[in-house]
Amino acid sequence: MTRHEGDLERTFAALPPARGKGFAQTWWGQAWLKALEETALDTEQLKAGRRLARAGAVGAVSVRPGRITAVVQGRDRTAHRADVLLEELSAEQWDRFLDMTVERAGHVAALLDRDMPPHLVEDAAATGIELLPGMGDLEPECGCGAWDHCGHTAALCYQVARLLDQDPFVLLLMRGRGERDLLDDLQARSAAPADTPAEASLPAEPEGVDATEAYATGDILPPLPALPELPAEPGVPPSLDTETPPAPGVDPAALEFLAARTAAEAHRLLAEVLRTGPERHAVDAELTPAQDAVRLAAGSPSEGLAERLADGSGRGREGMATAVRAWRLGGVAALSVLDEEWIVQGETLARARAALESAWDEDERPSLRAKGNRWTVAGAARQLRLGRDGRWWPYRKERGRWVPAGGPAQDPATALASAELPSEERTL
Structure with a gap:
């Protein structure tokens, strides 16, 4: 297929300052920032990067496969070229991703709507493809000579989070495939007739060895057959709609629902173990x-x-x-x-106060009232809640109840921005 060479680089004009706003509203934008914040060794450089990005110091951003680039002006007005590298997907990984996407029409529709639903990323991960970066995946290069993330590369990453909010195809371009190429490939695969060779209808030869032979050979045995592939979907439990009436106290509909949820959870756990390996799989409490x-x-x-x-x-x-x-x-x-509402004290309280102090410029910091692990904005229906793991969770008040308004963030300003009501809701 002909590739669109011009589709392999996109340049975005410099974004206006983001004073008083978070850098990521979508869950995938927040996942991008989480990868940055878990990678950088110096939190002071992250704070410096947030300040530069909020001040509009990041110039036009160029996005290419495996790399994002921009000129960032430091606080001393010195301009530096900043690059952040992200590993491209291999041709074989792209083939698997495209096959998986074509099989699920909802994934294509979501991408066309500039959305990246969690199940698209989860389905990709189940096939061994990590779309979103993880800890250590964002590799910095900067003209200032820093060997780790500096304020310039951090500012670039914070600004790119805003671009990802608007268009998830930016992430796919970084992973190696432009939008037009990707859509052309999806269309071609959707239109291709399924190959059904005659041999496919024949029953497969049974695998394994004769039990008598295996016993006679002792420990000289052939290798075990390969593990079966992960099914595309969870199994469907048998229907309980029979002529036999249920026993007293038994609800067939509830049993069918529990069986279906158990199958879905088993499928998810198996996909995770196959992706990470049993040694790296953490068992949840x-x-x-x-x-x-x-x-x-x-x-x-x-x-x-x-x-x-x-x-x-x-x-x-x-x-x-x-x-x-x-x-x-x-x-x-x-x-x-x-x-859970709990008392924040000691070192945890000191860290929380430091994070709140550095999250905003002095003239933009909201007035917050603290009660336990909850900080409420004075005169506004917005709230920050501190989790036991040090992350900030946004809340807002709806119909007199505090409800979660978004996923967690390391930066309080980013979390609080998620608690803002959409413009159409504020006018109701």
Whole structure:
């Protein structure tokens, strides 16, 4: 297929200053910043980068496969070329990504809408492809001579988070494929007829060895067959809709829902183990009954089952809706921030105050009232909550209740910006 050479570099004009605003509103923009903040060794350089980006010191940004570039003007007015490198996907990885995307029409539609739903990234990860960068993936190069992330490369990354919010194709270009090339490939694969050779209809030869032979040879055995590939979708549990009436106290609809959610969770866990390997797979702590009720409610049960989960958990309908909202933003960690109010003290309190102090310029810092691990903006329906892991979670008040407004961030200003209501909601 002919490649569009001009599609392999995009240049974005310098963005206006971002005073008083966060740098990422979307979850994938926040994931980009998380990779930066986990990679950089010097938090002071991150703060310097945020200040430069907010002041509009980052010039036009050039995006190419494997690299982003901009000229950044330091506080002393000295201009430096800053580059950040991100590994490109291989041709074989792109083939797998395209095959996976074509199989799920919703992924293509989401990309065309300039959206990157979490399940697209999760499905890509299940095939061994990491679209979003992780810790250590953003490699800096700067004309100032710094060997780690400096204020210039950090400022470039913060500015690129704003570009990613507007267009996730920027990330795909960094990974090696331009928008037109990507869409052409997707269209070609969608239109290609499926190859069904005659041999495919024949039954496969049975694998393995004869039991008598295996016993006779002792420890001289052939290698075990390869593990089967991960199924594309979770298995479908058998239907319980039979002529046999259920036993007293047994709800067939609830059992079918539990079986379906168990199959989906098993599929997710298997995909994660196959992707990371059993040695690197962290075993999550067992959920409490209250947490598991929220997890199940997040699986879109029928109205009757949703009511039972809400009542059984003691949260009620509105409380369960808020808990589900939190769960979808961050699982157990987000649910703990919703439910738990705790006293911040000692070194944790000192770090929190330092983060709040450096997050805004003096004339832009909001007035915050602290109560436990919650900082509420005076005169506004916005709030920051500090998690036990040091991340900040945005909250806003809706119909008299505090509800989660976005995912976590290391930077309080970025988190608080997520709590702003969309413009159409503010005018209601």
